[in-house]
Amino acid sequence: HSRRVALLAVAVADQLRLAGAVKSALWSIGFLHDLGKLAVPLRVLAKEGKLTDEEFSLIKAHPTDGADILEGIPTLQHLTLGVRYHHERWDGRGYPEGRAGEDIPLVAQIIAVCDTYDAMTSKRAYRSSLGSGVALEEIARERGTQFSPVVAEGFLSIPGDIFEGLHGSRPEAFREIPERVQTLRHID
Secondary structure (H helix, E strand, C coil): CHHHHHHHHHHHHHHCCCCHHHHHHHHHHHHHCCHHHHHCCHHHHCCCCCCCHHHHHHHHCHHHHHHHHHHCCHHHHHHHHHHHCCCCCCCCCCCCCCCCHHHCCHHHHHHHHHHHHHHHCCCECCECCCCHHHHHHHHHHCECCCECHHHHHHHHCCCHHHCCCCCCCCHHHHHHCCHHHHHHHCCC
């Protein structure tokens, strides 16, 4: 999941023509955005049914927990904003702080849409995966509510071939991603 989020985040950054330093940060944030889930019991993460309010509170703490871990590592502190705010929503109904619009750091806005897409297109304990088309329609529908309109447009403009191979059944599935996307891993 984290690898796919990282790949998609860099692809969005490319569509938005962001600098190499931002792409590099997004690559790392993509891998670390769910770091705080280490503090969530496996029974909650793997639960098949609806979460209780207490269980959902544990899940909602993961962005803050992950950012707090990174804050303690001087060389990774620059990644904390993307980790801490990747569940904020453009309309202010997200967590952990209920930030809205431009008060959400751009890197977190990008991780949010990529994380959501991958969550929808991945099989979860509580539901089957959705098709890419359905997920893309949902992202388009949520422009300006859940997602930044600019970031959602950037996501929706990612070339379709980048999505191919994201959910391969083998670990080497990423080798099937087009060569021009593979180079995104090697950012200045």
